[in-house]
Amino acid sequence: MDDSYCDGNALAGPLAEVFAVDMTAATGRCASCGQAGPVAALRVYDRAPGLVARCPSCLEVVLRVVRAPGGMWLDLTGAASLLIALPAG
Amino acid sequence: MAPRALAWRTAILAAHRDETPTAATLVLRVPGWSGHLAGQHVDVRLTAEDGYSTQRSYSLAAPADGELIELTVQQVAGGEVSPYLTEVLAPGDPVEIRGPVGGWFTWQPADTGAVQLVAGGSGIVPLMAMIRARQLAGSTAPFRLIYSVRSPGQLYYSAELGSLAARHDGLDISFAYTRAVPDGWPVPPHRLDAATISPAVWPAELAPACFACGPTAFVETVADILVSLGHHPGRVKTERFGPTGG
Amino acid sequence: MKLPPGQYLTEDFPVLSAGPTPRIPLEQWRFVITSESGQEHSWSWPEMLALPGEQPTADIHCVTKWSKLATSWRGVSVDTLLADVDTAADFALVHSYGGYTTNLPLADLLGGKAWVAYRYDGDDLAPEHGGPARLLVPHLYFWKSAKWVRGIRLLPQDQPGFWESLGYHNYGDPWREQRYQGD
Numbered sequence: 451m452d453d454s455y456c457d458g459n460a461l462a463g464p465l466a467e468v469f470a471v472d473m474t475a476a477t478g479r480c481a482s483c484g485q486a487g488p489v490a491a492l493r494v495y496d497r498a499p500g501l502v503a504r505c506p507s508c509l510e511v512v513l514r515v516v517r518a519p520g521g522m523w524l525d526l527t528g529a530a531s532l533l534i535a536l537p538a539g
Numbered sequence: 540m541a542p543r544a545l546a547w548r549t550a551i552l553a554a555h556r557d558e559t560p561t562a563a564t565l566v567l568r569v570p571g572w573s574g575h576l577a578g579q580h581v582d583v584r585l586t587a588e589d590g591y592s593t594q595r596s597y598s599l600a601a602p603a604d605g606e607l608i609e610l611t612v613q614q615v616a617g618g619e620v621s622p623y624l625t626e627v628l629a630p631g632d633p634v635e636i637r638g639p640v641g642g643w644f645t646w647q648p649a650d651t652g653a654v655q656l657v658a659g660g661s662g663i664v665p666l667m668a669m670i671r672a673r674q675l676a677g678s679t680a681p682f683r684l685i686y687s688v689r690s691p692g693q694l695y696y697s698a699e700l701g702s703l704a705a706r707h708d709g710l711d712i713s714f715a716y717t718r719a720v721p722d723g724w725p726v727p728p729h730r731l732d733a734a735t736i737s738p739a740v741w742p743a744e745l746a747p748a749c750f751a752c753g754p755t756a757f758v759e760t761v762a763d764i765l766v767s768l769g770h771h772p773g774r775v776k777t778e779r780f781g782p783t784g785g
Numbered sequence: 786m787k788l789p790p791g792q793y794l795t796e797d798f799p800v801l802s803a804g805p806t807p808r809i810p811l812e813q814w815r816f817v818i819t820s821e822s823g824q825e826h827s828w829s830w831p832e833m834l835a836l837p838g839e840q841p842t843a844d845i846h847c848v849t850k851w852s853k854l855a856t857s858w859r860g861v862s863v864d865t866l867l868a869d870v871d872t873a874a875d876f877a878l879v880h881s882y883g884g885y886t887t888n889l890p891l892a893d894l895l896g897g898k899a900w901v902a903y904r905y906d907g908d909d910l911a912p913e914h915g916g917p918a919r920l921l922v923p924h925l926y927f928w929k930s931a932k933w934v935r936g937i938r939l940l941p942q943d944q945p946g947f948w949e950s951l952g953y954h955n956y957g958d959p960w961r962e963q964r965y966q967g968d
Contacts, residue, residue, distance in 0.1 A: 452805050453755040454913075456781040460596060462640035463582035466545040472642030490643035491777065495803050499848050499928055499948055502803040509805060511884070516952040518965045523952035591793065591850065 458492035458503055464515050468522055471534060481530040482510035489513070489532070547584060547635045552628050553607060558695040561614040562661070563625045564600060569636065572606045575599055577672035578645035578665045578750070578778075581610065581638030585620055595620040598665035598752075598778075599639060602672050611695055613661040644750065644778045648676035653745045655770075656684040657761045659731070659753025663695050665778060666752055670710065674703065682710045683747075685739050687731045687757070690719035713739040731757070733764045743769030748776070755779040789959035792852040799851055800913045803947065807882040807912075807933045814917055816901060817936035818866060821874045826866075827936075830917065833901065836861045841900060843923035845930070846959040858921055860902030863894045863937075874939035878946060879920055882933040886946035888955070889922065889929055891939060898924055901934060926957040926964070 458474050465473040474490040485507040492503040492512055500516035500523075512528040526532070554566040579599055586592040597610040614625045628634060646654060646669040656666040663686055673682060688694055694714070704712045715735055716728045729735070741747040749770055751761040758779045765775050788794060817827040828836070840859050846852045878888045893899070902921040903910050910916035915932030922929045928948050949955050954963040962968060 453759070453782045454800070454802060455755060455779070455805075457755075457777060457779040459580070459641050459644055459778050462580070462642070463545075463596065463637050466637065466640045468544055470543050472640070474641055475643040488643050490641075496781070497799075498801050498803045499953060500803075500951060504804060511804075514951055516948075518952040520965075520967065525951055 454497060455493045455495050455504075457494055458488065458490040460494045460496055461489060461492070461501060461503060461513070461515065464501060464517060464522070467517075468524070471536065473532075473534065475535065477533040478512055479530040479532075480505040480508060480510065480512055481528050483508035484530070545637055545640065547637045549633045550608075550636045552630050552632050552634065554630060555628075558611055559693055561625075562611060562693075562695060563614075564609050564611045565624060565628070567608050567610065567634065567636070568606050569608055570606060572603055572608060574603050575608070575639035576642070576645040576647060577602065577668040579639040579641045579668075580665065581608070581636045581640065583610075583620065583624070584635040584637070585623055586635070593619045599668050600664050600671075601668055602675050611661070611664045611667075644752070644776050646672065646748065646750065648672060648678045648680075650748065651678070651680050653681040653741050653747035654683070655741050655747040655749040655765075656682065657731075657736070657740075657749070657751040657753075657765075658684065658686045659751075659757035659761070660688055660693070660783075661695075662751075662753025662757070662778070662780060664752075666750060667696055669750065670700075670703065673710070679709045681741070681745075681747075683739065683741055684710070684712045685715060685731070685736060686712065687715040687717060687753070689717050690728075691716065691721045731761065731764075733767065736761070736764050737768060740765070740768065743771075746771070746774060749774055750776050750778075752778040753780060754783040755781055756783070786854065788852050789846050790962045791850060791964075792846055792959065793850050795851040795853055798853060798856075798914065799847070799849075801847065801849065802913070802932070803885060804883050809882050809917060809933070811917060815935065816866075816918070818870055819936065819938045820870055820872045821939050821941050822871075824871065826870055828866075833861060833918070834903070836865055839900065841902075841921065841923075843921065845923050845927050848926040848928055848953065848957070848964050857906055858900065858902040859904035860900035860918070860921060862897065863899040863901065863920075864897060866901065866937075867895065870939070872939045874941050876940045876943045878938045878940055878944050879929075879931045879934060880936045880938065881931045882935050884947075885931055885933070887920075887929050887931050888944055888946040888949055889925065890943075890956075893922065893925065894937070898922060924958070926954075926959055928953065929957055 479486040495502040503513040514525040516523040550567040550569040556564040584594040600609040899922045903918040
């Protein structure tokens with residue numbers, strides 16, 4: 451079985467460097483197939499020069515992260531939208 | 540406190556406790572730690588003298604005790620981080636961590652519904668944090684744990700799990716062995732399958748919050764089985780650690 | 786023996802990937818060079834294997850800091866593949882099964898510097914290392930040696946590939962330690 455991936459829980463630390471709220475509980479919609487689900491459930495390939503998060507349904511790229519010396523590169527073009535729950539008020 | 544982005548900070552090893560011959564619980568003191576949720580994890584970064592750095596994620600194994608947190612680390616042969624943490628890091632030594640992170644694979648005592656936990660190998664760690672949080676809060680939420688390991692010698696927390704189960708206060712535990720079973724075990728070792736899981740899990744009608752954690756292949760199999768038993772996919776939360784031995 | 790700056794010698798062959806390993810049946814495999822005019826030159830698997838093969842030995846350097854020395858391959862020189870291609874293009878965008886891309890100047894694919902490699906260390910190239918065939922361009926960081934290669938598009942203008950568009954260096958010379966943009 452091709453199991454050389456983990457899941458979006460692995461994005462929690464890197465994204466916490468940039469976003470003040472937890473992003474793994476956000477609901478993302480795949481720009482390729484329209485499937486929606488928690489970022490934590492994305493299929494994350496982390497044995498790579500960056501983190502590549504793929505839709506668990508169609509396996510297209512939803513999100514990519516590279517931590518370069520000067521900052522973080524974030525490609526969200528594979529996510530049609532992200533819904534991030536925020537506390538009321 | 541307003542949410543804010545996280546940076547790396549330095550923790551100090553306070554104590555080291557062997558769980559098995561190849562796994563150890565590290566108790567770290569983290570100045571300013573303001574608590575965490577059961578199921579969350581931290582990232583640990585090691586930097587060599589020549590500047591080479593590498594990082595891994597480890598689940599928090601227990602509720603915070605003030606500034607003290609616990610991680611249980613499995614030694615991976617040839618690994619870049621785990622051999623250092625389990626064999627070299629000594630009390631008083633610093634280690635860089637970032638956390639707590641992860642807001643999805645979590646359980647809080649305010650949740651009173653039934654909970655189904657399924658652990659594969661080191662996947663027990665965040666689920667043990669949930670069990671310990673339940674214990675600390677005096678929660679009576681109905682919990683069932685299925686804990687699958689290769690052999691009895693690989694169990695983490697076995698004494699504690701035994702004494703918790705013996706209290707009969709709503710925590711049921713069953714074990715499954717994939718390579719070697721204890722003496723007198725009624726079945727031979729085998730991979731966790733629907734026939735083993737089905738009698739040991741809460742029925743789907745109870746709509747328990749399910750948490751499955753362990754190597755990727757294990758979690759995929761377990762999640763599929765839970766869904767095939769009628770659990771709604773939206774009620775099955777998963778944390779995949781990657782390929783076995785990675 | 787000298788390694789490029791910041792690299793560490795490894796004896797194993799780490800497998801890095803941005804996605805699932807593609808499984809391409811050999812009877813469906815094609816390699817296509819598309820020139821800037823749209824003209825296509827393609828080879829099936831038997832056609833690729835029938836071309837003159839070379840057996841380069843190369844040191845390879847991954848941007849994640851591991852280096853492996855004296856790796857041995859068998860493949861077709863990209864010079865051979867480009868021999869009958871009419872082009873004035875300066876740039877190439879390499880495409881892989883599974884969607885991965887990487888870009889480089891056409892000049893870096895010529896002059897005996899690049900191959901479409903289908904054997905590694907005496908065996909058929911394993912899928913996790915890019916089989917049936919991968920690009921091999923060892924003078925640049927190994928992310929340019931695209932696994933599961935399916936073709937090259939020749940372009941008049943440079944177009945950043947998968948990692949080049951997300952912070953990695955556009956060229957990637959290990960000896961000048963060109964890992965990230967701005968290096």
